[in-house]
Amino acid sequence: MMLTRAVGLGPALRKAAFTLNLMRNQVVLRNIVGRRSIQVQSLPPSANLEILNKQRLKRPSSPHFTIYQPQLTWLGSIANRVTGAGLSVLLYGFSIAYLIAPGTFDSAHVVEVIAGxxxxxxxxxxxILAAPFAFHSFNGLRHLGWDLVKFITVRGAYVSGYIVLGATAVSTVALTLWK
Structure with a gap:
């Protein structure tokens, strides 16, 4: 008895011991049988889209990124995606053009056209080619640093972002002026 008093189980055990079985069964029965019935309505499959559109109109819209002050982190992320997509389009476009017309897009002909x-x-x-290439390359190194858990603080993200921008500017000028 001392143990139940010390733990605080005395009142709970007395209530459980002296509660009538009839009352306990009513609580169980009340929980099994729901108090409210649910109305179910069959709808045609075409009504799904209409219901979904009505629900979408009631949802609050999230704030657009234009209301926020531009930050180096999200501008760098957007630029990384754009430069990656642009470089991929150029590579695949030239590769497909070379496969379709190898006589027109062979190295000798391309050098001849550019020389003129x-x-x-x-x-x-x-x-135009050097800037996205340099930015995407240096930003890729920045992301590798993040994978190694380097520069992941806010200050580190900004410092590495400015380093990427500076290295991009220097290497773009170097690649452009290189003969």
Missing amino acids: LPEGVKYAGKA
């Missing part, structure tokens, strides 16, 4: 372009167009083309 004015110097300003050559430098602009090199810069």
Whole structure:
């Protein structure tokens, strides 16, 4: 008896011991049989879209990213995706063009066409190709650093972001001016 008093089980045990079986059975029966019945309505499959659209109209819309102050982290993330997609489109586009017309897109013909372009167009083309390549490469190294649990603090993310931007600018100029 001392143990139940010390643990605090005395009142609970007395209540369980002296409660009539009839009352305990009523509680169990009340929990098994629901108090409310649920109305079920059959709907045609075409009504699903209509119900879904009505629910979507009632949902609050999340704030658009344009209401937030631009931050280096999300601008870098967007730029990484855009440069990766752009470089992929160029690579696959040139590869498919080479497969379709190998005589037109062979190395000798491409060098001949580029040699005939004015110097300003050559430098602009090199810069347009060098900038996304450099940014995507350096940002990929930044992501590898994050995978190694380096630069994952807010300060580290910003420092590494500025390093990526600086390295991109320097290497873009170097790749553009390199003959």
